[in-house]
Amino acid sequence: MAWDFSTEPEFEEQLAWMRQFVREEIWPIETIYEDLDRQQLERIYRPLQEQVKARGLWAAHLDPELGGQGFGQVKLGLMHEILGSSPFAPNAFGNQAPDSGNSEILALAGTPEQKERWLHPLLNGDLKSAFSMTEPNAGSDPTLLRTRAVRDGDEWVINGHKWFSSNASIADFLIVMAVTDPDARAHQRASMIIVPTDTAGVNIVRDVATMEHPQESFGRLGGHAEIRYEDVRVPAANLLGGEGDGFLIAQHRLVPGRIHHCMRWLGVSARAFDMLCEYATHRFAFGSTLSEKQSVQNWIADSAAQMQAARLMTLHAAWKMDTQGASAARADVSLIKFYGAGVLHDVIDRALQIHGSLGYSTDMPLEAMYRMARGARFYDGPDEVHRESVARRILRGYEPPADGVPSEHVPTRRADARRKFAEILEVVTAND
Numbered sequence: 174m175a176w177d178f179s180t181e182p183e184f185e186e187q188l189a190w191m192r193q194f195v196r197e198e199i200w201p202i203e204t205i206y207e208d209l210d211r212q213q214l215e216r217i218y219r220p221l222q223e224q225v226k227a228r229g230l231w232a233a234h235l236d237p238e239l240g241g242q243g244f245g246q247v248k249l250g251l252m253h254e255i256l257g258s259s260p261f262a263p264n265a266f267g268n269q270a271p272d273s274g275n276s277e278i279l280a281l282a283g284t285p286e287q288k289e290r291w292l293h294p295l296l297n298g299d300l301k302s303a304f305s306m307t308e309p310n311a312g313s314d315p316t317l318l319r320t321r322a323v324r325d326g327d328e329w330v331i332n333g334h335k336w337f338s339s340n341a342s343i344a345d346f347l348i349v350m351a352v353t354d355p356d357a358r359a360h361q362r363a364s365m366i367i368v369p370t371d372t373a374g375v376n377i378v379r380d381v382a383t384m385e386h387p388q389e390s391f392g393r394l395g396g397h398a399e400i401r402y403e404d405v406r407v408p409a410a411n412l413l414g415g416e417g418d419g420f421l422i423a424q425h426r427l428v429p430g431r432i433h434h435c436m437r438w439l440g441v442s443a444r445a446f447d448m449l450c451e452y453a454t455h456r457f458a459f460g461s462t463l464s465e466k467q468s469v470q471n472w473i474a475d476s477a478a479q480m481q482a483a484r485l486m487t488l489h490a491a492w493k494m495d496t497q498g499a500s501a502a503r504a505d506v507s508l509i510k511f512y513g514a515g516v517l518h519d520v521i522d523r524a525l526q527i528h529g530s531l532g533y534s535t536d537m538p539l540e541a542m543y544r545m546a547r548g549a550r551f552y553d554g555p556d557e558v559h560r561e562s563v564a565r566r567i568l569r570g571y572e573p574p575a576d577g578v579p580s581e582h583v584p585t586r587r588a589d590a591r592r593k594f595a596e597i598l599e600v601v602t603a604n605d
């Protein structure tokens with residue numbers, strides 16, 4: 174009987190160190206980030222990254238032969254819960270999205286030369302990368318992608334229009350998803366190709382201003398670039414995996430990536446929850462502190478229950494991934510993707526609500542958290558698509574009742590039961 178929710182003491186010690194490190198060394202960066210240029214930010218990060226490496230926590234998502242720690246998804250999940258509390262923490266631990274996912278792609282599908290040229294410097298923090306898949310006309314249904322890569326001798330020639338390629342405006346290279354065979358079956362049409370950002374024809378038009386970052390500002394960490402690829406030529410050897418493997422590789426990247434997202438959201442939710450509870454204990458209105466009001470108590474209890482449910486569901490999906498592989502965990506990961514995004518939204522919303530105008534102001538981090546949280550309901554697959562996928566899998570286990578009568582129809586079951594127990598019922602009736 175193995176059914177265990179405990180963490181090994183050595184790893185618990187690492188988690189405790191991370192909690193303190195992130196709170197003391199990373200959270201302060203949030204308040205001055207807007208005043209820092211890239212060099213200053215790098216100078217702050219370097220010594221922090223050294224400490225993380227010395228603790229053996231750098232790039233924990235990758236195998237030891239690639240300079241990582243080979244943590245499974247459960248350990249990674251517990252770690253991401255802590256790093257998620259600040260958007261600046263993953264960069265100190267060598268697992269900043271999209272570099273972390275891209276390093277997984279390179280580890281999975283890269284040739285030894287591609288690993289040497291792109292993966293190792295990426296892991297050292299010497300290069301930055303972006304993942305360029307979404308197009309203005311194709312997002313959650315990637316079979317609609319139009320960006321084309323055509324083979325011309327020893328080169329791929331890429332033409333297309335992408336947007337929301339996160340970090341592309343500061344990246345050294347892009348992993349571009351492009352259609353290499355438009356006549357192939359829908360999920361075998363596209364391939365991934367490495368494109369150095371300084372290649373002629375890579376035109377980064379702008380960093381799209383968003384709800385999270387409403388002021389358009391080009392070339393900052395976390396920007397989402399619009400890119401036109403205009404006759405971009407790269408060596409044929411820049412293809413990742415085989416031709417037509419794009420979707421297959423993307424799935425391998427997305428399944429663990431969603432577990433990490435969900436755990437990071439729990440880190441954000443926990444921070445909002447602490448603000449909610451702290452404020453409830455001292456804000457006074459209508460004869461008592463807010464903590465005495467039943468609706469506030471309901472918010473606190475509901476938030477605690479939702480976070481606990483999301484945490485257990487996510488760690489269970491991580492455990493399934495570790496023990497049975499990505500395919501077995503797909504349905505669980507879809508479940509947590511939309512459920513976790515909903516919990517994130519609800520907890521932040523309640524924390525913001527209790528703070529009133531203070532919560533709405535930029536004097537508290539809640540309004541920024543709220544704006545960030547909104548995107549979680551559609552990036553990496555909208556809620557509706559994940560719900561649909563979960564429901565479809567569940568429905569595979571059902572079929573319509575043969576005679577059109579629901580299996581649980583009470584009069585039919587009663588008639589069946591009467592037949593089953595006819596003998597006993599007759600005796601009882603006879604004794605009456």
Ligand SMILES: Cc1cc2nc3c(=O)[nH]c(=O)nc-3n(C[C@H](O)[C@H](O)[C@H](O)COP(=O)(O)OP(=O)(O)OC[C@H]3O[C@@H](n4cnc5c(N)ncnc54)[C@H](O)[C@@H]3O)c2cc1C
Pocket residue numbers: 271303304305306307308309310311312313314336337338339340397548551552553554555556557558561
């Ligand atoms: C913060 C952020 C970062 C991102 N980073 C990257 C990145 O680095 N690289 C990259 O390539 N992309 C990135 N994206 C893009 C992201 O992957 C897409 O937003 C996502 O795939 C959804 O595509 P879409 O926005 O085009 O929405 P669409 O596909 O147009 O969907 C719009 C809406 O239609 C509805 N819908 C869609 N399908 C269904 C269905 N089957 N049933 C019911 N309703 C449905 C949903 O409500 C959905 O929200 C990022 C997006 C955000 C917000």
